[in-house]
Each structure stands twice: as C-alpha cells, then as structure tokens.
Amino acid sequence: MSIQVWTWILVGITFTLYIGIAIWSRAGSTKEFYVAGGGVSPLANGLATAADWMSAASFISMAGIISFNGYDGSVYLMGWTGGYVLLALLLAPYLRKFGKFTVPDFIGDRYYSNVARSVSVFCALLVSFTYVAGQMRGVGLVFSRFLEVDINTGVIIGMIIVLFYAVLGGMKGITYTQVAQYCVLIFAFMVPAIFISIQMTGNPIPQIGFGGADENGVFLLDKLDGLHKELGFAAYTSGSKSTLDVFFITAALMVGTAGLPHVIVRFFTVKKVADARKSAGWALLLIAVLYTTAPAIAVFSRTNLIETVSNKEYATLPEWFSNWEKTGLIQFNDKNNDGKVQYLANANDNELIVDKDIMVLANPEIAQLPNWVIALVAAGGLAAALSTAAGLLLVISASVSHDLIKKMINPKISEKGELIAARLSAVVAVSVAGYFGINPPDFVAATVALAFGLAAASFFPAIVLGIFSKKINKEGAITGMVVGILLMLFYMLKFKFDWFGGGTKEDWWFGISPEGFGTVAMFLNFVVSIIISKFTPNPPLEVQKIVEDIRIPSGVNAAHEH
Amino acid sequence: MLTTKNKKYWKKNLSYLTILLFIWFVVSFVFGIVLVDELNSIRLGGFKLGFWFAQQGAIYVFVILIFVYIKLMNKLDKEFGFNEL
Numbered sequence: 001m002s003i004q005v006w007t008w009i010l011v012g013i014t015f016t017l018y019i020g021i022a023i024w025s026r027a028g029s030t031k032e033f034y035v036a037g038g039g040v041s042p043l044a045n046g047l048a049t050a051a052d053w054m055s056a057a058s059f060i061s062m063a064g065i066i067s068f069n070g071y072d073g074s075v076y077l078m079g080w081t082g083g084y085v086l087l088a089l090l091l092a093p094y095l096r097k098f099g100k101f102t103v104p105d106f107i108g109d110r111y112y113s114n115v116a117r118s119v120s121v122f123c124a125l126l127v128s129f130t131y132v133a134g135q136m137r138g139v140g141l142v143f144s145r146f147l148e149v150d151i152n153t154g155v156i157i158g159m160i161i162v163l164f165y166a167v168l169g170g171m172k173g174i175t176y177t178q179v180a181q182y183c184v185l186i187f188a189f190m191v192p193a194i195f196i197s198i199q200m201t202g203n204p205i206p207q208i209g210f211g212g213a214d215e216n217g218v219f220l221l222d223k224l225d226g227l228h229k230e231l232g233f234a235a236y237t238s239g240s241k242s243t244l245d246v247f248f249i250t251a252a253l254m255v256g257t258a259g260l261p262h263v264i265v266r267f268f269t270v271k272k273v274a275d276a277r278k279s280a281g282w283a284l285l286l287i288a289v290l291y292t293t294a295p296a297i298a299v300f301s302r303t304n305l306i307e308t309v310s311n312k313e314y315a316t317l318p319e320w321f322s323n324w325e326k327t328g329l330i331q332f333n334d335k336n337n338d339g340k341v342q343y344l345a346n347a348n349d350n351e352l353i354v355d356k357d358i359m360v361l362a363n364p365e366i367a368q369l370p371n372w373v374i375a376l377v378a379a380g381g382l383a384a385a386l387s388t389a390a391g392l393l394l395v396i397s398a399s400v401s402h403d404l405i406k407k408m409i410n411p412k413i414s415e416k417g418e419l420i421a422a423r424l425s426a427v428v429a430v431s432v433a434g435y436f437g438i439n440p441p442d443f444v445a446a447t448v449a450l451a452f453g454l455a456a457a458s459f460f461p462a463i464v465l466g467i468f469s470k471k472i473n474k475e476g477a478i479t480g481m482v483v484g485i486l487l488m489l490f491y492m493l494k495f496k497f498d499w500f501g502g503g504t505k506e507d508w509w510f511g512i513s514p515e516g517f518g519t520v521a522m523f524l525n526f527v528v529s530i531i532i533s534k535f536t537p538n539p540p541l542e543v544q545k546i547v548e549d550i551r552i553p554s555g556v557n558a559a560h561e562h
Numbered sequence: 563m564l565t566t567k568n569k570k571y572w573k574k575n576l577s578y579l580t581i582l583l584f585i586w587f588v589v590s591f592v593f594g595i596v597l598v599d600e601l602n603s604i605r606l607g608g609f610k611l612g613f614w615f616a617q618q619g620a621i622y623v624f625v626i627l628i629f630v631y632i633k634l635m636n637k638l639d640k641e642f643g644f645n646e647l
Contacts, residue, residue: 066617071598071613071616071617073617074594074595074613074616074617077616077617077620077621078590078594078616078620078621081620081621081624082586082590082620082624084624084628085582085583085586085624085627085628088628088631088632089579089582089583089628089631090579093635207618210608211606211607211608211609211614212607212608213608219607219608220608221608221609221610221613222608237602237610237613238599238602238613243595243596243598246595247591247595247596250590250591250594250595251591254590272646273646274632274635274636274639274645274646277628277631277632277635278632280628281625281628281629281631281632284624284625284628285625285629288621288622288624288625291621292617292618292621292622295617295618548568551568551571551572551575552568552571552572552644553635553639553644553645553646554639554643554644554645554646556646
C-alpha cells in the first residue's frame with residue numbers, strides 16, 4: 001500500500017477514536033468542563049499532561065533543531081523537562097490544595113484584587129493565543145505533506161475535530177482524548193527511532209545506541225564530530241552559543257514551562273494533593289521518553305543525511321531527496337557545476353539547504369523504513385498538535401467564561417449560563433486560532449519564545465511568592481507582574497521586531513538573547529515584588545490564613561467548596 | 563491557625579525542597595552548562611560526559627528527583643497525619 005493510503009487509514013482510525021472518547025466523556029457541569037470533575041487518576045493525568053505539553057514543536061521540530069545545532073540544542077532538552085521539577089516541587093501540590101479552576105483564580109484570591117486577576121487573565125490569553133496559532137499551523141503542514149490536501153483544508157479539518165471534543169467535553173473530554181493521543185504520539189515517535197537505532201548501531205535502545213559505535217568500531221558521536229570538522233561546521237558535541245546565553249535560555253524555558261497556564265491547570269483535575277505530586281512525576285517520566293530519544297534521532301539523522309548526500313552525484317541520490325525537493329524544504333543549487341552535492345558550513349560554497357522541520361518527518365524515508373511507519377509519524381504529529389491546541393483552547397475559554405464573566409462581569413450568572421459561555425468562548429477561540437493557522441503571522445516562531453518568556457516573567461514569581469511568602473501583598477505582586485511583562489515585551493519587540501530602534505546581536509544587554517531574557521525579567525519581577533511589599537501594608541489576615549492552609553495537604557475537599 | 567505541628571511540617575518540606583533543587587541545579591546548570599567543557603574530557607562510552615549530562619543525564623536525574631520527592635512527602639504526610647485516603 002502507498003504512504004498516502006496508509007496515512008488516510010491511520011489518521012482515520014485515530015480521529016474516530018478521539019471523537020468516540022469525546023462523546024463518551026462529555027461534560028455536564030462547570031466543574032467537569034473546567035477541571036474534569038476533579039477526579040482524574042494520577043496516571044491518566046500524567047498521560048494527559050504529557051500529551052498536552054508535547055506540541056507539534058516537540059514532536060516535529062525539536063529533534064531537527066538539535067540535529068542542526070548539536071550541543072546548543074540542549075537548551076530545549078533541559079529547559080522543557082527541568083521545568084517539571086519546579087512544577088512538582090514548587091507549584092502543583094499547593095495550587096491543588098488551593099483548589100479552584102484557573103491560574104487567575106489563584107492570583108486574584110491570593111492577592112485579594114481584581115486588578116491582579118485582570119493582569120493574569122491578560123497574560124494567560126496572550127500566552128495561550130501565541131502558542132495555539134503555531135499548533136494549528138502544524139496540523140495544516142502534516143495534512144498537506146502526507147495527505148496532499150491544501151494547508152488551509154488541513155487547518156479546517158483540524159479545527160472541526162478540536163471544536164468537537166473541546167466544546168462538547170471540556171476538560172473531561174480533553175483529558176481522556178489526550179490519554180489516547182499520548183499513546184499514539186509516543187508510539188509514532190519511538191517505532192522509527194528504534195528501527196534506525198538497530199540499523200545504525202545494532203542497539204534497539206536509541207538512548208544507548210547514539211553513544212554506541214558503527215560496524216568499524218568508531219563511536220557515532222566521534223564520527224559525527226569528524227564529519228562536521230571536514231565540512232567546516234562547529235563540532236557537534238560542543239556548539240557555538242556563549243555559556244552565559246545557554247544558561248539564561250535554559251532557565252527561561254524551565255521557568256516558563258512551570259508558568260504556562262495550560263500545564264498548571266492540569267493539576268487541578270486530580271483528587272488530592274498527593275495525586276498532584278504523583279501525576280507530575282508520571283508526566284515527566286512520560287515526557288522524558290520522547291525527550292531522551294530526540295537527541296538520539298538528531299544524531300542518527302544528521303549522520304545519515306551527511307553520509308547520504310555529501311559529495312555524492314546528484315543524479316544518484318535516493319528518491320526521498322527529490323520528493324522533499326518538490327516541497328521546497330530541501331534545496332540544491334549546483335554552484336560549481338560538478339554534478340555533486342557540496343554540503344559545507346561556508347555559505348558561499350554550500351549548495352544544499354535543508355529545512356530543520358523535516359528531519360523527523362523525513363527520517364523514516366531516509367532510513368528506508370516501511371510505508372506504514374512513515375504514515376504513523378504523520379498520525380503522531382497530528383496527535384501532538386491537536387492535544388496541545390485543545391489544552392490551550394480550554395485555558396482561553398475558562399479565562400473568558402470563568403475569570404472574566406463569572407468572577408468580574410456577572411457574578412450572579414447561573415451554572416448553566418456559565419457553561420454555555422464557556423462553550424461559546426471555546427468556539428470563538430478555535431475560530432481565531434484557525435484564522436491564525438490559515439493566515440500565519442510571520443512571527444509565529446518568535447512568539448512561541450515570547451510565550452515562554454512572558455510566562456516566566458509574569459506568572460512564575462507571582463505564584464511562587466504567593467505560596468512561599470505570607471508578606472507579599474497585592475501592591476508588590478501587581479507591580480512585579482506588570483514590570484516583568486513590560487520589560488519582556490520591550491526586549492522582544494526591540495530585538496525581534498525592530499521596534500524602539502531595533503538592534504543586533506551586538507546590542508543585546510549583557511549578551512543575552514531575547515529567548516533567554518525571560519530569566520532577567522523574572523528576576524526583576526521577584527526583586528520588585530519583594531521590595532514594594534516591604535514598604536506597603538501586609539496582606540489581610542484571612543489571606544495569610546489561605547497561605548498557611550495551602551501549605552498543608554490535608555482537607556482538600558473542605559477547601560474546595562466555594 | 564498556625565500550630566507548631568504545621569510549622570514543623572513546613573520546615574521539613576522546605577529542607578527537602580532545598581536539597582532536591584540544589585541537585586536539580588547542579589546536574590543541569592553546573593554539569594550540563596557551566597562545567598560542560600571540563601567534563602567533556604571524561605568519556606562515558608561513546609559520550610563525552612558534559613554533553614551526556616546536557617542531553618541525557620540531567621533529564622534522568624529530573625525524573626528521579628520528582629519520584630524521590632513523592633516518596634519523601636508521602637512519608638512526611640503520614641508522619642504528621644496529613645495523608646488523605
């Protein structure tokens with residue numbers, strides 16, 4: 001059977017599964033819609049969190065980025081996993097004990113102020129919208145490459161599916177579809193990785209395989225370093241970013257991960273505090289399966305790519321090369337007319353351009369794996385993009401119907417009215433996301449980094465201080481959040497979008513890239529919050545009591561009545 | 563109401579956090595970033611050690627840290643009678 005037939009079959013089966021689950025688990029109350037009724041088991045929540053977290057970027061792009069950047073790619077590996085340690089130790093158990101529905105709920109109550117609530121609603125919407133646009137685009141890309149439909153049709157099919165289970169099932173529907181999506185995406189990621197690891201090193205475990213040796217006894221990584229040296233690239237295992245920048249980017253991604261509202265809100269869905277800790281553990285374990293395999297895939301595909309194309313006759317290259325050439329994602333320009341591919345670091349002599357995003361998608365073809373494996377990768381990419389999109393859409397709809405309408409505009413709204421509002425805002429959110437998927441702003445890539453920076457600069461300090469200090473008051477927290485966000489926005493706009501006079505790499509403050517600047521903005525937020533709280537009145541006694549209460553894990557159900 | 567029991571529980575929790583986060587910082591920021599070049603002179607099979615920490619080791623330690631924390635806290639909750647069925 002052809003790749004296309006296989007892809008239709010696998011995508012058809014998985015989509016039917018998601019819709020079936022959505023119908024079986026539709027939500028009947030606001031509690032079910034926002035937090036799946038609060039009775040999800042730790043393992044199911046861990047699975048759902050892992051699927052929620054691993055987006056099209058993790059599944060499709062990350063291994064490719066590492067493949068081209070070598071050691072520098074480590075920032076994503078450590079950054080996007082290390083954040084879960086912060087989540088499990090500093091946030092999840094306490095927020096679960098607090099026991100409300102959303103992140104702005106916590107900020108608004110802890111800082112006894114609707115201004116604080118509004119600031120955090122604004123941040124949650126900004127972070128989630130920037131993130132979701134990229135997901136819909138990912139859905140469109142997979143559809144267009146593997147099913148040969150137009151990108152826009154792909155986005156619309158994706159929208160209808162997400163709409164169906166997010167609007168119908170709310171958090172409950174999303175949780176159980178995400179459990180299924182994790183299984184699909186991890187299977188799709190691991191199967192080709194294991195095949196290729198056996199092919200290249202004889203070891204079925206990719207994590208060990210990429211430290212292994214080829215048939216001549218040369219270690220794979222040494223061979224790759226050697227190939228890189230020959231072609232003029234920096235050694236694969238050493239990278240080229242400054243240590244300081246790597247440090248700051250890693251920190252920003254870690255803290256940003258811990259501050260992302262669609263991740264935090266998942267820990268509201270379990271029954272008790274101990275379960276919140278446990279599900280953070282499961283989530284990271286399940287995520288680590290993909291994140292420790294990705295660097296192995298990066299090494300395999302990099303070596304494979306160089307060995308297959310470098311200095312080879314263009315006419316004798318395998319079929320996948322011309323297939324991807326057609327999509328424009330591989331470009332070859334025979335500058336010296338010798339009929340061979342010169343792949344070199346020096347831009348003047350280099351004749352080959354390979355898009356980073358295709359490494360995972362093209363890898364099974366490069367390694368000549370069977371057609372069903374290639375189709376499986378397409379289904380996995382869709383699962384990754386759809387699960388993340390759904391989680392983000394839920395945050396957006398809860399921010400509007402719960403934080404804005406119920407908590408600020410119309411507190412008297414009935415349960416039924418709130419549920420309708422939640423569903424309507426989910427519909428609007430899907431449509432807006434779909435619009436950005438069809439008409440992607442040029443800045444999608446830049447805004448994903450912005451989402452992490454913003455989450456790091458705004459939510460993380462406010463939540464951590466709110467739990468670990470009783471003295472931080474609303475004046476401190478609000479000023480801290482506003483200063484953090486504004487500084488981060490300013491830096492991103494200046495160096496990514498050329499506003500405020502723009503600037504180049506040489507103008508970066510302390511040599512820190514915009515991706516790493518979230519760390520600086522976060523520190524400033526902490527400092528400002530603490531200093532201002534010192535010179536303004538302490539929080540009221542009942543707020544200090546809330547803080548004392550969330551530190552003790554027992555009595556969750558009593559705290560939940562509200 | 564802040565009882566001495568609650569205070570003691572919180573203090574113990576903070577001491578666990580400090581130790582675990584110290585390890586978290588060392589395996590990623592120190593081994594994987596600051597000392598990566600020094601550690602790269604040591605080999606772990608086909609891996610240079612610093613590179614291995616940055617792309618593999620740190621992640622394994624993160625997972626272990628969370629599960630150790632779960633274990634410690636479950637025990638602590640039981641000790642203080644804060645565990646829930």
